[in-house]
Amino acid sequence: MSQRPHILLIEDDASAAAALRRVLADEGYAVACEARGDTGLLAAQQNDFEVVITDLKLPGLNGLDLVRQLHVAKPRLPIILITAHGTTETAIEATKLGAYDYLLKPFEMEELLDLVGRAVASSRLMSQPVEMGEGLFAGNAIIGNSRMMQNIYKEIGRVAAKPVTVLIRGETGTGKELIARALYQHSDRCRAPFVAVNCAAIPETLLESELFGHERGAFTGAENRRIGRFEQANGGTLFLDEIGDLSSNTQAKLLRVLQEKYVHRLGGKEAIPIDARVIAATHRDLETALREKTFREDLYYRLSVVVIKVPALHQRAEDIPDLVRYFMQRHGTEFDIASPSIQTEAIQFLQAQPWPGNVRELENVVRQALLLAGKYTISLQHVQQVVAKIGESASASNQSIATGISEYLVRASQGEMTGVHGRVIEEVERELFAQAIQMAQGNQARAARWLGVSRITMREKLHRFGLHPSGERTED
Secondary structure (H helix, E strand, C coil): CCCCCEEEEECCCHHHHHHHHHHHHHCCCEEEEECCHHHHHHHHHHCCCCEEEEECCCCCCCHHHHHHHHHHHCCCCCEEEEEEHHHHHHHHHHHHHCCCEEEEECCCHHHHHHHHHHHHHHHHHHHCCCEEECCCCCCCEEECCCHHHHHHHHHHHHHCCCCCCEEEECCCCCCHHHHHHHHHHCCCCCCCCEEEEECCCCCHHHHHHHHHCECCCCCCCCCCCECCHHHHCCCCEEEEECHHHCCHHHHHHHHHHHHHCEECCECCCCCEECCCEEEEEECCCHHHHHHCCCCCHHHHHHHCCEEEECCCHHHHHHHHHHHHHHHHHHHHHHCCCCCCCECHHHHHHHHCCCCCCHHHHHHHHHHHHHHHHCCCCECHHHHHHHHHHHHHHHHHHHHHHHHHHHHHHHHHHCCCCCCHHHHHHHHHHHHHHHHHHHHCCCCHHHHHHHHCCCHHHHHHHHHHCCECCCCCECCC
16 A cells, blocks of 8 residues: 555444554554544544444444435445444445445454455545546556547546446556546546456355355355445446456356346345446457357347457557656655656667556566666666566566476376366465565565455465465475
């Protein structure tokens, strides 16, 4: 996170408030506390918090009324309600009134931290504006003045306020999420929630529950009723990233929701009306998926009422100088470099690169070049050195993976082993989580954010692979 997220905790139990505040502070949050509902409401209205956590039963103003009034005043502010088991129906009512989510007592601190992390991310997606054009140095901007990008800006302006589904297509790293957020922020739903779901980052066994919610006892581990992301986004916008990774079963259920405008929680019979605009994105070749029958044709046409195609970076090389200046300004502030500069020859070199990782890869190169140059002008030699280093690292990594896969396949063909697919996936996943927790210096919340997984998933993977939070492997 670029700065410490500010959280308001409203809890009248002093010992519970102290415990929650300590845990949240340890995770890097700045926490303000109020003991009454009325003073908590006033504090939330008068200050800029990214998340509000409130108990249900409070003196002065109960949690349900607080949610109702605060959501009217600040509809983009995520509110997490904490309540007892006996008041589940009240908690459901709170979500209908605008609460982001709720927790039932008693709960695990890991569960709270996971929920707060998602709420903070959601708050920032809604509140941080996405600017468009050239010469912008805001925190989030879609940079480029090429003809291709001008066409995208026009398309955003044309369809943002229309009640239609939009499918954003483009390679990984081209900025599809920024375009989804721009569509949201220029729509008539911009004061309602924006909820983002990365369909590829959630295990298939959990994705349906994540999208549609579940009833108590719907499956093993479903101890309480939970609302899904469709209900969270009611009245607002639901962004489904990596839609091309959905299984056929989830595709069918998603299609039914889009057609009927109702959602059924897993294990439930109640049809819950929903009003959420859906924006989807994918880097997959959906035409091939349609031919191979791995993606439903009827769902494709339901999602692609409007299609926005984001060009690869090499297709708009004329935008690279603007992008480089934008990233220099953005990361120059991070590195305390007042007026970063770059040689013309270095920019020309960057324009000639293929950029398979697109804008995300370019940003990484600029960031490393800034570190290498320090407070001096970035030269051609600096960017050549960074590009060569990244290329060598990627080549070595790909070669290592390819060698391992080849060895496994040879052994399998000789009858010495089976299940190559699962073995390779497990080993890559083990290394991924090991490096993430090591780079995060043992901070599970930070590593989970980088990987796009929940803290609960992070903890389970560390335990499964025998990894210490510090990143060191345990002895077998």
